[in-house]
């Protein structure tokens with residue numbers, strides 16, 4: 568069987584024929600398979616600008632396009648591009664269905680690289696295919712850019728926004744996710760976390776009509792996000808994410824524990840807080856046996872840290888209310904009690920709750936509860952991508968990697984039949 572017989576099964580080009588194939592010896596590795604392609608008799612060339620079939624003008628130098636490897640042989644298409652004379656665009660190098668522009672990789676090869684790069688690190692992918700990291704990056708970027716241009720943005724009614732620190736906290740990315748059931752994915756990310764950045768998403772990506780169709784925006788308490796949501800998605804209910812609110816409690820507990828730990832240490836007394844950091848932050852139902860024992864021991868002491876921990880546990884009840892009026896009453900009582908107490912970080916949380924009461928109460932408004940973990944789940948995945956892309960020097964690479972993994976972007980049809 569000829570290689571071209573296989574290729575005819577995989578790639579159907581109406582105006583081109585695979586005419587023959589041969590080996591080319593390569594020093595130090597397996598020979599490469601070169602497959603010659605020529606235009607079908609009488610077939611005209613396609614203008615790269617408008618897609619019109621035009622008369623050919625002359626030919627250029629022969630070019631090679633790398634195809635998917637076969638067994639362990641590298642495969643190249645060899646073709647001599649023609650120039651076409653388009654009545655509207657003048658003399659141009661024809662477009663070919665297997666590749667684009669000056670890119671040396673065929674579209675098929677780019678998709679293979681990009682699919683592997685989803686499962687492995689880009690470095691690993693490059694090693695397996697005996698190519699460069701840069702080629703893998705270019706392949707992924709081209710697939711992502713196709714997907715971005717063809718992604719469906721209609722029918723999105725719920726979005727979530729959050730920030731992620733990158734480059735060791737020197738920079739931030741604003742991440743916008745679609746949260747609708749079955750459509751959860753990364754919609755957009757922009758560098759920075761100020762109002763201007765988030766506004767770009769509504770104005771440049773979504774457009775006014777779709778922005779006005781948004782029903783729910785799930786966000787953290789970052790003022791810029793709250794402000795832009797109000798202005799750009801006026802019909803949306805802004806819901807403060809449960810996860811972010813509880814995170815403020817955890818931060819407060821940690822602050823109390825740290826201060827108390829230091830104070831006990833300086834007094835030189837027996838310090839029960841040694842090794843209790845996670846016992847304090849974790850919820851009791853998630854405690855390991857050892858942590859449960861530590862907690863039991865800690866309860867015997869009169870510690871502010873323990874008090875803070877218990878205050879958070881008490882507040883958890885808030886989320887289980889069905890009637891918002893009861894929830895509101897509960898929260899106000901909690902706030903009053905806490906503000907009368909003497910644990911400053913917890914008082915800070917209470918003041919935060921009071922400041923954002925309206926937005927927090929929005930939690931109870933949707934008929935069907937929004938999945939509070941959705942934003943956090945997507946954010947965790949994003950952080951994993953960022954960790955895996957350790958060594959990326961530019962935000963641009965990182966953004967390509969994030970969309971590649973979390974964008975759920977459409978891919979072009981494997982067999983391109985555009986001429």
Ligand SMILES: [Zn+2]
Pocket residue numbers: 614615616617618619653654655656
């Ligand atoms: Zn044209």
